Amino acid sequence: MATQTKTIMKNKLAILGGKPTLKTLNTYKSISKLEVKEVNEVLKSGKISCFYGSWEEGFLGGEKIQELEAMWSKRFEVKYSVSVNSNTSGLYAAMGAIGISPGDEVLVPSTSMSATAMAPLIYGAIPIFVDIDKDTFCMNIEDVKKKITKKTKAILTVNLFGHPARLKELKDLTKKKNLFLIEDNAQGPLATEGGRYAGTIGDIGIFSLNYHKHIHSGEGGICVTNDKNLAERMQMIRNHAEAVVGPSKTRDLTNMVGFNFRMTEISAAIAIQQLKQIDQHVNRRVDLAENLSTNLNNLPGIEVPKVRKNCKHVYYVWALKYDKNKLGISRKRFVDALNHQGFPCFEAYLSPLYNLPVFKNKIAFGSKGYPFNLSKRNLYIDKCNVAEDLHKEKFICFEPCAYEIDEKKCKLLVEAFKKVYDNIHQLDEA
Numbered sequence: 001m002a003t004q005t006k007t008i009m010k011n012k013l014a015i016l017g018g019k020p021t022l023k024t025l026n027t028y029k030s031i032s033k034l035e036v037k038e039v040n041e042v043l044k045s046g047k048i049s050c051f052y053g054s055w056e057e058g059f060l061g062g063e064k065i066q067e068l069e070a071m072w073s074k075r076f077e078v079k080y081s082v083s084v085n086s087n088t089s090g091l092y093a094a095m096g097a098i099g100i101s102p103g104d105e106v107l108v109p110s111t112s113m114s115a116t117a118m119a120p121l122i123y124g125a126i127p128i129f130v131d132i133d134k135d136t137f138c139m140n141i142e143d144v145k146k147k148i149t150k151k152t153k154a155i156l157t158v159n160l161f162g163h164p165a166r167l168k169e170l171k172d173l174t175k176k177k178n179l180f181l182i183e184d185n186a187q188g189p190l191a192t193e194g195g196r197y198a199g200t201i202g203d204i205g206i207f208s209l210n211y212h213k214h215i216h217s218g219e220g221g222i223c224v225t226n227d228k229n230l231a232e233r234m235q236m237i238r239n240h241a242e243a244v245v246g247p248s249k250t251r252d253l254t255n256m257v258g259f260n261f262r263m264t265e266i267s268a269a270i271a272i273q274q275l276k277q278i279d280q281h282v283n284r285r286v287d288l289a290e291n292l293s294t295n296l297n298n299l300p301g302i303e304v305p306k307v308r309k310n311c312k313h314v315y316y317v318w319a320l321k322y323d324k325n326k327l328g329i330s331r332k333r334f335v336d337a338l339n340h341q342g343f344p345c346f347e348a349y350l351s352p353l354y355n356l357p358v359f360k361n362k363i364a365f366g367s368k369g370y371p372f373n374l375s376k377r378n379l380y381i382d383k384c385n386v387a388e389d390l391h392k393e394k395f396i397c398f399e400p401c402a403y404e405i406d407e408k409k410c411k412l413l414v415e416a417f418k419k420v421y422d423n424i425h426q427l428d429e430a
């Protein structure tokens, strides 16, 4: 009898008063002495930003900015890198550079972070939402084909969670239709498709260096391209675009309204050190995610992330698919139990972007519905079924970038997950 009570207590889930398998995980801290030393040197030099808006020395930024951009181009095998102060700024610069105009349509995935869909809006263009693939969660290419119209100017795809979208196919399609392909690669540094880096297959790719990403400089972003004209246009937009007058001899003034998207020398110094260690920072996340996938594979009702042939996934998010019909317990209850057990995760990624008030109400600039009032289409009526289903029913997300996890902790994470899974009957709400 005593042994039976002991077994019951041992198997009791933490959410019901049992013992958690792991205590809270520490935050992953990638900033080392190297970054501190570099920042101190910049501070001592007093040159904290060296940008000038006019066409003179300084228009392209200071020493650290230029060093970072050269290193980034080399590492990602591209001709031009343009640093900016966030991925969001980079998306705006990219949209501006390709000459997006009011009333143009830009195809974007329905599932992403809001910045992806806001970028076309800034120039009065209209984002058109495309459903996502049920396995890789990136743009569904068949839906892309259905949604291209005469008004489409660009496809702004996202390498969601660190898995490449169908980049080569999208590139071939945009070439055929004379459109631009822009990659929001905020989540995918070092992800690859067919041996090529995600972010470098489209006409422009934009990386994020915000605090939550694989490598970071607090805030920051990098736009990459192999097109000289696009690089120069992004450099103009980043830096007020005043330099269109004078020796720069800029002829095309479209979208040269100018912003201040300049990165500081301090952020660049941090980013340089982070870039030097990028393999280590990315691959430890990949190892962790692959370890979880291997150990939690083949559990009926749970589907670990799939990786498309010829692709490398870098797991900004490790996203499971949960099947309530097979498991009989609500996703919310299962996720609560995992969190109590010490496996930190959340129920769903962001709601499909057309559910944001700006699209639901079709009000962005002014009160008359600009730019949506430029369209004759019945905008945002149709839902994207896969995106809805994943959001409402299936996604369970874990963020490998957020925590400090060694092999021992990884083993405990697997143990915690299995404990909840094996004792799922305890969660029966009835």
Ligand SMILES: Cc1ncc(COP(=O)(O)O)c(C=O)c1O
Pocket: 086, 087, 088, 089, 112, 113, 115, 116, 158, 184, 186, 187, 208, 209, 210, 220, 221
């Ligand atoms: C897919 C995607 N796009 C854009 C952004 C915006 O990046 P930033 O914070 O650098 O502007 C993020 C940030 O999480 C993102 O995940």
